[in-house]
Amino acid sequence: MTLPVAAAWYQATRVDDATTLIIEPHIHVLEQANMWLVEGRDRDMILDTGMGVVPLRPFIDSLRRDPEKPIICVSSHTHIDHIGAVHEFETRLVHPLEADEMAAPSGLRTLFRRDMPEALLQTFLDAGYPPIGELLIEALPYAGYDPSGYLLQGAPATGLLKEGDSVDLGDRRYAVLHLPGHSPGGIGLFEAATGTLFAADAIYDGPLIYAGPSMSIAAYRKTFAKLRALPVNLVHGGHDPSFDRDRMLEIIDHYERLWAG
Ligand SMILES: [Zn+2]
Ligand SMILES: [Zn+2]
Structure with a gap:
């Protein structure tokens, strides 16, 4: 199998004055996660770090108005598509329930379909994702790239984030919400001043994954229920385009009906 070589591995879209969305367009849609850079007055934040196929930090620094400013890396949870480049950041925060997994990833760690358990592949198909080819990448980051050299590294947390904590960027403050279900220690970040929620994989506008290892419908x-009660205007998910409160409630209704059936 010969894959094309990507012109660029990462793609950035400025969402507002402080917020930039970064994706990896050449990853299979299932593992093509959103990374969110928020530039604050005193420090910046990167929420999630993709697959780690190629270094992320130089790209992030090239986007920042002040690349010398401290940057906090928050991992919303520890699936392969969210912690790939976590080791490239000095400050690494995660929920206590997933700190061990971030330090030493034990789940899916490679780009090869053959390393993915059949039950997990079936979970993805059942959720509504298209089948995966031989690899999770659909282009090479550069000529001669060897996919067998890829291994999800992880890195130990330098601090922990749990419900009630906050991430303070100086002029922006995010409350940490514990949002388990998709993963035990999944967290979201809510900015009350604007009603903006970074929901990660707890809710996004695409097929949600709720039936895999360590997941819980209960x-x-x-x-x-927690999200319904939140005064949210805008949701930036862990995958797929952002959406408003009405769409959030539609998505929640859909899954609650599904689970009730
Ligand atoms: Zn994800
Ligand atoms: Zn996930």
């Missing part, structure tokens, strides 16, 4: 129901 926990997911409580997470959805």
